[in-house]
Amino acid sequence: MHKIEELVPPHVHLSLYNPTDGLPDLKQADALLIRTVTHLNPETVPNLPDKLKFIGTGSSGTDHIDNEYFESHGITLADANGCNARAVAEYVMTALLLWKEDRQPAKPFGKVGVIGVGKAGSAVVNLLQNFGIECVQYDPPREKRDPDFTSASMKEVLNCEILTFHVPLNKKGEHPTFHWLNEQKLEGRHFKLIINAARGGVIDELALMKFYTKGFVADYVLDVWEAEPDFNTKVANHAFIATPHIAGYSExxxxxATKIICDELAAFFDLEPAIPKYKNVSRTIDFAHIKYDLSKVLNRLHPIKEYDAALRDLFERPDKKVLFRNLRNEWPYRFEYEYLRIRKELTDKFPELRKLGVHPI
Incomplete structure (x- = not known):
């Protein structure tokens, strides 16, 4: 967990472990902090120590944790919901801009359907609206709990030309999301672009590829995969952009994520939270004085295409699962657009950059 040593509450004894080696001995632990790569359930943790009272995951989603199992044993669970909302929104908008520049530079985007309008989906909506792109917001569960929100109908959202997904992965309950986009919903429709930066399994990948090869889905962008990290190389090969679950990865x-979980930990154990020693600094990106188009500028500012190229290099590798994890864990985190500074000449030439939040110098 990024900068955990700086953000853990004072007087907490912190023991670090490598999740690829499995879970550490939890007998003396009061709390366990994890990321999405660690799956917690009755099989992985069959014997829960009495002392363990708190589990925190530094992620927005919790589908890697059997919540009922741990809560039934009196363990409090915490997540970092919303920690990466802006990063995910920037990934989606960057993919949209690169796709438009490549596929239809002289045409408008068309109507975008946002499926799941929680924190990440709302951040996507804000960016789309900042670009003047018409969007349809679909989230029936939110409509039930939020009197100020009205969800579009399923028919309205499926009539959009572009879909982007921002829902948790649920296989049960009133609103299951597993294979939400399936053959039935794809049948008889045409989509310009489908983006999944939510969870693998929200889209039926084989159905998506089938309708892509038939010409009913023109393009798709996938950051998440059903059997992750053992991603389907055939599905990835056809993608306009394919990345290793890094949409929400930024400095x-x-x-x-770490601060949210550490603050939850402090509150649970009635501890003083840490006072952060770091500062949110900006980064200046140097551009040579040569001709740039928008795609080239975006590719300098956001590593989405670098991740895409790196993932494609794994297609024939027998150890692709390990290398997939390495891509996620070992690459340096990018800076979000708000923390980037570039020459004013470029932000003047490409107003899209200022709409993304890039600052001129």
Whole structure:
């Protein structure tokens, strides 16, 4: 967890472990902090020590944790919901801009359907609206709990030309999301672009590829995979952009995640939270004085295409699962657009950059 040593409450004894080696001995632990790569359930933790009272995951989603199992044993669970909302929104908008520049530079985007309008989905909506893009917001569960929100109908959202997904992965309950986009919903429709930066399994990948090869889905962008990290190389090969679950990865989102969980930990055990020693600094990106188009500028500012190229290099590798994890864990985190500074000449030439939050110098 990024900068955990700086953000853990004072007087907490912190013991670090490598999740690829499995879980550490929890007999003396009061709390366990994890990320999405660690799956917690009755099989992985069959014997729960009495002392363990708190589990925190530095992620927005919790589908890697059997919540009922741990809560039934009196363990409090905490997550970092919303920590990476802005990073995910920037990933989606960057993918949209690169796709438009490549596929339809002289045409408008068309109507975008946002499926799941929680913190990440709302951040996506804000960016789309900042660009003047018409969007349809679909989130029936939110409509039930939020009197100020009205969800579009399923028919309205499926009539959009572009879909982007921002829902948790639920296989049960009133609103299951597993294979939400399936053959039935794809049948008889045409989509310009489908983006999944939520969870693998929200889209039926084989159905998506089938309708892509038939010409009913023109393009798709996938950051998450059904059998992750053992991603389907055939599905990835056809993608306009394919990345290794890094949409929410940024310096700022990772700090947010750790701080949220450490603050939850402090509150639970009635401890003083840590006073952060770091500062949110900006980064200046140097551009040579040569001709740039928007795609080239975006590719300098956001590593989405670098991740795409790196993932494609794994297609024939027998150890692709390990290398997939390495791509997620070992690459340096990018800076979100708000913390980037570039020449004013470029922000003047490409107003899209200022709409993304890039500052001129």
């Amino acid at each position: 700022q989102s990772k700090i947010n």
